[in-house]
Structures are given as structure tokens and as C-alpha cells.
Amino acid sequence: MKHSITNATTHTLMVGDCRDRLAEIESESVHLIVTSPPYFNAPFDYRNLFTSYDEYLSLIDAFARESFRVLDSGRIVVVNADDMLVDSRKYPIVADITRLFLGAGFTYRDRIIWRKPEGYVRISRRSGVLVQNPYPMYFYPDNICETILIFQKGKFDYRSIDIEVRESSRIDVTEFNANKWNLSVWDMTNVLPSSKLEKGIAAFPFELPYRAIKLFSYVGETVLDPFCGSGTTLLAALRLGRNSVGIEVSEECVGIIKEKVGNALCVR
Numbered sequence: 001m002k003h004s005i006t007n008a009t010t011h012t013l014m015v016g017d018c019r020d021r022l023a024e025i026e027s028e029s030v031h032l033i034v035t036s037p038p039y040f041n042a043p044f045d046y047r048n049l050f051t052s053y054d055e056y057l058s059l060i061d062a063f064a065r066e067s068f069r070v071l072d073s074g075r076i077v078v079v080n081a082d083d084m085l086v087d088s089r090k091y092p093i094v095a096d097i098t099r100l101f102l103g104a105g106f107t108y109r110d111r112i113i114w115r116k117p118e119g120y121v122r123i124s125r126r127s128g129v130l131v132q133n134p135y136p137m138y139f140y141p142d143n144i145c146e147t148i149l150i151f152q153k154g155k156f157d158y159r160s161i162d163i164e165v166r167e168s169s170r171i172d173v174t175e176f177n178a179n180k181w182n183l184s185v186w187d188m189t190n191v192l193p194s195s196k197l198e199k200g201i202a203a204f205p206f207e208l209p210y211r212a213i214k215l216f217s218y219v220g221e222t223v224l225d226p227f228c229g230s231g232t233t234l235l236a237a238l239r240l241g242r243n244s245v246g247i248e249v250s251e252e253c254v255g256i257i258k259e260k261v262g263n264a265l266c267v268r
Contacts, residue, residue, distance in 0.1 A: 009220070011234050011244045013257055013267045018226040018247045019059070022066040025245065030070045031221035032242075034212045034233050036080035036204050037063065040091055053091055060097055063226055064104035070224065074156030076216040077106065080114070080204050082146040085126075094147045106151035113185045114146045114208065148186070148208070161218055168241075169218040181211060203229050209236040217242055231257030231265075238264055 014021040040056045041049055050056040067077050079101075084091045102108060126140035176182065191203045209232055213223055219241045225233035228246030230253060237244035238261055246257065258265055 009238060009241060009243045009264070011238055011261055011264045011266065012246070013228070013231070013234070013254065013261075013265055014245065014247045015249075015251060015254060015267065016247065017249050019062045019066070021247045022063075022070060022226060025070045025224070027069050028072045029222065030224045030245070031072055031075050032213065032217040033067055033071060033075075033077040033079075033224045033226070034209045035078070035225045035227045036229070037097075037227050039082065040084045040093055041086045057096055057100065061100045061104075064097075064101045064106070067101075067226070068104045068106060068153060071153045073154050075153055076109065076212075077101070077149075077151045077153075078209075078212040078216065079149040079151070080146060080208060081149060082143070085143075094149065097149060101149070101151045106153055109150040109152045111150060111184070112148040114148055114204075115185055115187050116144045116146075116190045118144060148212075165218050165220060171214055181215070186211070203232055206232055206236060209233040210240070213237060213240050213242055228257065229253060231260045234265070235260045 014024070037060060038049060038056075040053065050059075071077065079097060081093055081097050083093050083095075098108060127142045129140055130138045132138075180186070186208075188205050188207045191205055209223075209225075213233075213236050217223060220243070222243040222245065223233060223237040224245045224247075226247045228234060228248045231246060231248075234244040234246045234257065248254070248257065254267060258267070
């Protein structure tokens with residue numbers, strides 16, 4: 001799908017369940033998806049949000065299948081997720097998301113580990129078990145990582161991009177090298193729970209969608225976030241000259257997203 005460069009970008013927030021609102025988006029009209037689904041019943045953020053793990057996986061399955069429909073051929077989905085410890089049971093969310101996206105028709109392109117500062121251990125503070133019982137079989141690690149999964153719909157046709165668009169989207173190699181984007185481990189500081197705008201929201205850092213948008217989309221294209229939370233993906237798209245569409249089920253987040261994106265945001 002070829003396009004030309006324009007100075008104006010559009011940014012739309014659709015309020016509601018992504019399973020309903022995704023159906024309103026035209027097939028193959030999105031060039032990149034960057035998102036972080038709710039963490040399954042995370043004790044600090046989403047306790048008892050889902051009645052069962054199967055209910056959670058049903059949401060992910062619907063998200064994966066609709067993502068395949070709305071995404072243009074050859075394009076990328078970036079999903080930030082992590083396995084979750086709930087009531088002493090660890091759920092293999094990263095593996096199940098991968099399984100469901102492959103089942104929806106995507107190919108597995110890669111994964112990146114997002115490593116947080118070592119001083120930040122919030123939910124998975126489990127190493128103390130071994131300290132109290134310094135014997136084999138008592139070890140559980142404290143988790144400071146999340147997984148960034150990368151899926152692709154078919155093969156990308158590099159010749160489909162006009163020279164002008166290609167050049168305007170050139171990646172700054174100095175920035176790329178200085179911040180070690182080339183590595184499969186990204187060191188990024190997480191958004192603290194006490195953050196003014198993200199308080200009570202499990203938000204990823206601006207740097208995550210910023211990198212994904214630069215690496216996997218061109219200026220003037222459309223970026224979608226079906227679980228947009230506080231609107232970080234929309235803000236990154238705005239600053240990078242991309243259009244954006246966000247879907248958020250919580251009406252409480254609308255004001256936060258408006259504050260982030262400003263007058264460029266259209267809510268419906």
C-alpha cells in the first residue's frame with residue numbers, strides 16, 4: 001500500500017473492548033501494531049480481572065486473529081508481555097501468546113528481552129525462599145525482565161515504499177548504536193507506579209514504542225495499539241510523524257490519553 005508524505009497526522013482513540021472495536025478497522029489498513037495486553041490477573045494491577053486463564057487466552061486469540069486481518073501484508077506486530085505469577089502459580093503467557101499468533105497465521109520473527117533496573121522488583125520477589133532455606137530445589141528468581149515478541153504477516157515488499165518516504169524514515173545509526181538497539185536485550189527504565197499520568201496503569205516506557213515505530217514503520221503510516229492504556233504508543237506515533245489508532249476499554253484512561261496526545265486526538 002503506497003502512500004506519500006504529508007505533514008498532518010491523525011490520532012484516534014476508540015473507547016471500548018478491542019474485540020468489538022477492531023471489527024470497525026478496515027482490513028489491511030494498519031502498518032504496525034505495538035501493544036501490551038493486560039497482565040493476566042497481576043496482583044498489583046489487574047487482580048481478578050479475568051475469571052480464568054482460559055478467558056484470558058480467549059481475549060488474546062481474538063486479538064491475534066483480528067490483528068492478522070487489519071495488518072497490511074508483510075507488516076509487524078510487537079507484543080510486550082511476560083509470564084505471570086498469580087497465587088504461587090506461574091502462567092506461561094509468552095509461550096501461549098506465541099502459540100496463538102502462529103495459529104492466527106503470523107510467522108515468528110524474533111523476540112527481545114526488556115531488562116529493567118536491578119533495583120526494581122515488584123511482583124516476583126521470590127529469591128528470599130532460598131535465603132530462608134539454603135538447599136537445592138528452593139530457588140525461584142526475582143524477575144526484572146519482560147519479553148517483546150515480534151511477529152510478521154507474510155513477507156515485506158521493500159520496493160513498495162517510495163524513495164521519498166524511505167529517505168524521510170531513515171533510522172539514525174548513531175542513535176541505533178549508542179543505545180544498543182542491535183542487541184536482543186534492551187535496557188530500559190520502567191514507568192514507576194507512582195508516575196503522575198500512569199498511576200494505577202501498567203504502562204510500558206515511551207522508549208519501547210518509540211524504538212518499535214522507528215524500526216518497523218515509515219513516516220505517514222498507521223500504528224495501532226489495541227490495548228493503549230495511557231496512550232504511550234499514540235504519543236510516540238505523533239512525535240515520529242505516524243498516524244495512530246488506539247483502543248482502550250477503560251474510560252478512566254481517556255483523560256490521561258488526551259493530556260498526553262493533546263488536541264491532535266479524536267475520541268470516538
